[in-house]
Amino acid sequence: MHVRARRHAHELERRLADAQRRLSELEHDLERRSLHDALTGLPTPKVFFRRLEAEVERSCRHGTTLSLGILDVDAFRAINSRHGRDLGDHVLRAVGELLRGMTRSADLVTRSSADEFMVALPEMNSLEAAESFARLLGELEALRVGPLDCLSASVGVAEYVQPMSADQLVGAAAEHVRRARANGGGRAEVRSGEADGALGGGTVAVLAEALLERDRCTGEHSEVVAELTVQVARSLGLGEREVEQVRAAALLHDIGKVGIPDDILHKVRDLSEREWQTMREHPVIGERIVRTIPGLGPVARIIRHEHERFDGGGYPDGLKGHEIPVGARIILACDAYHAMTSDRPYRRAMSHAEAVRELANGAGSQFDPEVTEVLIGYLWGSRQLSARGVGAAV
Numbered sequence: 220m221h222v223r224a225r226r227h228a229h230e231l232e233r234r235l236a237d238a239q240r241r242l243s244e245l246e247h248d249l250e251r252r253s254l255h256d257a258l259t260g261l262p263t264p265k266v267f268f269r270r271l272e273a274e275v276e277r278s279c280r281h282g283t284t285l286s287l288g289i290l291d292v293d294a295f296r297a298i299n300s301r302h303g304r305d306l307g308d309h310v311l312r313a314v315g316e317l318l319r320g321m322t323r324s325a326d327l328v329t330r331s332s333a334d335e336f337m338v339a340l341p342e343m344n345s346l347e348a349a350e351s352f353a354r355l356l357g358e359l360e361a362l363r364v365g366p367l368d369c370l371s372a373s374v375g376v377a378e379y380v381q382p383m384s385a386d387q388l389v390g391a392a393a394e395h396v397r398r399a400r401a402n403g404g405g406r407a408e409v410r411s412g413e414a415d416g417a418l419g420g421g422t423v424a425v426l427a428e429a430l431l432e433r434d435r436c437t438g439e440h441s442e443v444v445a446e447l448t449v450q451v452a453r454s455l456g457l458g459e460r461e462v463e464q465v466r467a468a469a470l471l472h473d474i475g476k477v478g479i480p481d482d483i484l485h486k487v488r489d490l491s492e493r494e495w496q497t498m499r500e501h502p503v504i505g506e507r508i509v510r511t512i513p514g515l516g517p518v519a520r521i522i523r524h525e526h527e528r529f530d531g532g533g534y535p536d537g538l539k540g541h542e543i544p545v546g547a548r549i550i551l552a553c554d555a556y557h558a559m560t561s562d563r564p565y566r567r568a569m570s571h572a573e574a575v576r577e578l579a580n581g582a583g584s585q586f587d588p589e590v591t592e593v594l595i596g597y598l599w600g601s602r603q604l605s606a607r608g609v610g611a612a613v
Contacts (some may be wrong), residue, residue: 256330258308259315264337267329271339272385274327278341285379286340286348289392290314290355291400293371295334297458306365313364314372321355333543335391345378352376360516366541369517373399445469447553448546448595454593457545465546468521472550475505475522497532502526521546525554540587548587552578552594555586571598 254266262270271287292298292314294514299307311330318328318336327339330361340348352374360369375396381389382457448469452462476484479501483494490498509515524538524547531539558572575595582591 259312259330261319261336262327262329264329264331267327267331267337267339268385270327273390274339274341275379275383275385275388278379279381284342284344285388286343286345286376287379287388287392288338288340288348288374288376289331289389289396290336290338290352291373291396293373293400294458294460298367301456301458302366306367310364310367310370313362314359314370317355317358317362321351321358333442337392345376348376348378349374357516360520369520369544371517375399375601391578403455424603427443441470441473443557444550444553447557447597448549450597451549451553451590451593452546454597455545455549455590461546464517465521465549467515468518468525468546469550469553471505471509471518472522472554473501473505473524474508475501475503477508494573499526503535517546520544521550523547525550527551528585529587543587545587545590548550548590549594552586552590555581555595556598575599 245395251587254263255261256263273472274285277283283350292310295307295310298310311334314336315328315330318338320337322328322340325341327337327341327343329337331337340351341352356372356374359372362370364370373396375392375394377388383391445466446523449462452465457465479498483490483497486494502523502525506519509522521544524543527533527536527538527543527547528551529540529543531537531546556574556578557580559569559577560571562568575598578586578595584586
C-alpha cells in the first residue's frame with residue numbers, strides 16, 4: 220500500500236513539474252510576443268514608441284539629430300485581394316527582413332500597422348535619412364516575392380525639431396508619406412511642397428518628347444506601342460498602377476537609342492556583328508537613363524528586359540518565361556506587331572494577317588503565349604469594330 224502511494228506521489232510530482240515547465244514556456248512565449256511582432260519578428264509598436272520617446276528626450280537634451288521615416292507598401296490591399304493573404308504575409312516578412320538588414324544597430328524599426336513600417340534614425344538628419352530610404356526603395360524594386368516582380372513603397376521622412384514630442388514627429392512623417400502616396404507612390408517625401416520624382420506624366424512625357432525629337436519614327440512607334448500595351452495589360456487583369464508603369468515603359472522602351480551612333484541606328488543594310496552588339500546595348504542604356512529618376516525604378520526594370528525572349532534566348536540577361544517582368548513581355552509582343560506592320564527603309568510592311576501569323580508562330584518561343592493570345596484577340600476585335608465604322612484599326 221505504501222509503495223503504491225509513493226508511486227502515485229511521484230506521478231503527481233512529475234505531472235506538476237511538466238505543468239510548471241509548460242507554464243514557463245507559455246509565459247516566455249507571451250513575453251516574446253509582447254516584445255516582437257509575430258509576423259516579422261520586429262519589435263512591437265509599444266516597444267518602438269518607448270525607445271522613440273527616449274531618443275526624442277535625448278535629442279532635446281543634447282541637441283543631437285534624429286529622423287523618423289514611415290514606409291507604406293504601395294497597393295498592399297490589391298496584393299492581398301489578387302494573390303491572397305499568404306503572399307501578402309510573405310511581402311511583409313520580406314520588407315521587414317530588408318529593413319532589418321539595411322539599418323544600423325542603433326536604429327529602431329517596427330511594423331506600425333498592416334502594411335506600414337516605421338524607422339527611427341538617431342544621429343541622422345532628414346537628407347541623410349532620405350538617401351537611406353532611396354537605397355531601400357531601389358532594393359524593394361529588385362525584390363521578387365512569388366509572382367511579384369518588384370515592390371514599391373511611399374516614404375515620408377521628418378527630422379526632429381525642438382520642442383516636438385514623439386507623437387508630433389510621427390505626425391510630421393505621416394503627413395509626408397500621405398503626400399508621397401498622393402503623388403503616385405514609389406517615392407520618398409522629405410519636406411512639404413517637394414515633388415521629387417513621382418511616377419506621373421511630367422517626367423515620362425518630357426523623355427518621350429526628347430525621343431520624338433531625336434528620331435521621329437522611333438518616337439511615333441513608341442506612342443502606338445504604348446496604346447497597345449495598355450489594352451493588353453488591362454485585359455490580363457493588371458492593376459491601374461501596373462498598367463501605368465507598363466505604358467510609361469512602352470513610351471520609353473527605345474530611349475536607350477539616344478546612346479546609339481546615328482550611322483548604326485539609321486543603317487539601311489544589314490548590321491555587322493559588332494554593330495549588332497552595340498545596338499543590343501540600348502535596353503541597358505535606357506534602364507540607366509530612367510533609373511536616375513526617383514519613382515521610375517519599376518519602369519527602368521521593364522525597359523531593361525523588353526528584348527528578353529520567352530524561351531530564354533533574348534538579351535541582355537537571357538531571362539526565361541516568368542522571370543521576365545510581365546510588362547516587358549507585353550511590350551515585346553506589341554512592339555513586334557507594330558514593327559512588322561510598319562514600313563522600314565530596308566523592307567516593306569507586312570499585312571495584318573501576316574504579322575498575326577508571325578506572332579502566333581512565335582508564341583512560346585519568342586513571345587509569352589498568354590500575352591500573344593490576348594494581343595491577337597484585341598487586334599481582331601479592334602479590326603472588327605473598324606470594319607463596322609466604330610473606332611479605328613490599329
